[in-house]
Amino acid sequence: MQIAMGTRRFALVLLLACLPALACAASVLVAIKGMDFHPSTITVAPGTTVIWTNDDSFAHSTTSDTKLWDSGLLDPGKSFSRTFDKAGTYPYHCAIHSFMTGTVVVK
Numbered sequence: 742m743q744i745a746m747g748t749r750r751f752a753l754v755l756l757l758a759c760l761p762a763l764a765c766a767a768s769v770l771v772a773i774k775g776m777d778f779h780p781s782t783i784t785v786a787p788g789t790t791v792i793w794t795n796d797d798s799f800a801h802s803t804t805s806d807t808k809l810w811d812s813g814l815l816d817p818g819k820s821f822s823r824t825f826d827k828a829g830t831y832p833y834h835c836a837i838h839s840f841m842t843g844t845v846v847v848k
């Protein structure tokens with residue numbers, strides 16, 4: 742009886758400890774429209790997935806300045822996602838329109 746109570750309490754503590762972690766595994770949307778990234782700078786927690794969606798009527802890309810990722814050409818309506826696990830500052834641009842820039846800050 743005593744052992745069973747202890748086990749149940751442990752399970753409850755484990756459940757409560759996991760809930761905030763699940764809430765942290767979020768995703769953040771970045772729209773590509775009007776020849777710009779919206780928002781162009783985002784700050785997210787480690788483990789967050791960033792999803793870019795091309796809302797323009799022509800192709801764009803999301804391309805890491807340091808070659809960490811490259812969506813390739815994203816046609817209108819297409820999306821690309823990447824999960825950022827490590828803290829840091831990740832600048833990116835559109836490979837077609839180099840003046841289109843954005844930054845993902847992970848901390």
Ligand SMILES: [Cu+2]
Pocket residue numbers: 776800801802835836837838841
């Ligand atoms: Cu572009």
